[in-house]
Amino acid sequence: MKNSKKLKILGFRQTMLCLLLVILGFNVAMTDEALAEVKPRLAILPFFVEREGVCPFCKGVFQKGEILAGSQNTLTRFLQQKMEAMETFRVLPLEKVEEALSHWGKRDFAEKPIPSSLHLGKELNADFIFIGFLFRFEERIGSSMGVEKPASVGFDFHFFRLKDGVEVWRGKFDETQRPLSENLFKLGSFLRRKAHWLTAEELASVGIDEIFKKLPGAKELEEK
Numbered sequence: 001m002k003n004s005k006k007l008k009i010l011g012f013r014q015t016m017l018c019l020l021l022v023i024l025g026f027n028v029a030m031t032d033e034a035l036a037e038v039k040p041r042l043a044i045l046p047f048f049v050e051r052e053g054v055c056p057f058c059k060g061v062f063q064k065g066e067i068l069a070g071s072q073n074t075l076t077r078f079l080q081q082k083m084e085a086m087e088t089f090r091v092l093p094l095e096k097v098e099e100a101l102s103h104w105g106k107r108d109f110a111e112k113p114i115p116s117s118l119h120l121g122k123e124l125n126a127d128f129i130f131i132g133f134l135f136r137f138e139e140r141i142g143s144s145m146g147v148e149k150p151a152s153v154g155f156d157f158h159f160f161r162l163k164d165g166v167e168v169w170r171g172k173f174d175e176t177q178r179p180l181s182e183n184l185f186k187l188g189s190f191l192r193r194k195a196h197w198l199t200a201e202e203l204a205s206v207g208i209d210e211i212f213k214k215l216p217g218a219k220e221l222e223e224k
Contacts, residue, residue: 173207
């Protein structure tokens with residue numbers, strides 16, 4: 001009888017322990033979900049190609065050059081991946097953004113780029129929107145050890161807060177890779193570029209990383 005009673009008590013305790021673990025697991029899941037909801041929602045528009053070398057938003061002037069086919073998609077992918085890795089924002093899936101964008105005409109963005117972009121962002125129920133423009137994406141001619149022509153990339157992007165339509169931050173990259181011998185003051189930059197001649201993709205990726213070092217935190221962008 002005593003053994004039977006002990007087994008019942010032990011079974012009850014095990015059941016309660018399992019129930020407690022389930023409850024705790026549920027609470028952890030709910031907490032993670034709640035934290036995800038607290039993060040501002042960010043929509044990243046695919047990069048727009050601007051061959052005239054002038055940004056339609058800030059009127060900044062860039063050196064014009066060749067733009068490789070599909071390079072705007074490469075930049076968009078880099079931007080999406082790097083923003084997701086930062087875990088500062090709840091980044092909307094690119095497929096969802098592209099689907100919403102497909103319902104708009106190119107003329108809308110050409111004639112009224114800012115209002116059209118902000119309206120699209122609100123349609124997506126986002127808190128912020130990233131809008132980028134690609135002006136130049138030229139591939140190197142040569143290898144990582146030596147080139148006839150270095151890679152050259154020019155782009156910018158603009159960060160808008162959708163609740164009031166204010167541009168809270170912008171980033172710019174406009175560079176043709178140069179050898180260290182041309183500018184000894186850029187040793188740090190040369191080393192960050194792996195001390196060799198980069199492809200256009202590598203140069204663009206390094207450029208985004210350098211710009212993001214200046215990106216304010218979500219709270220600052222919400223209050224700016």
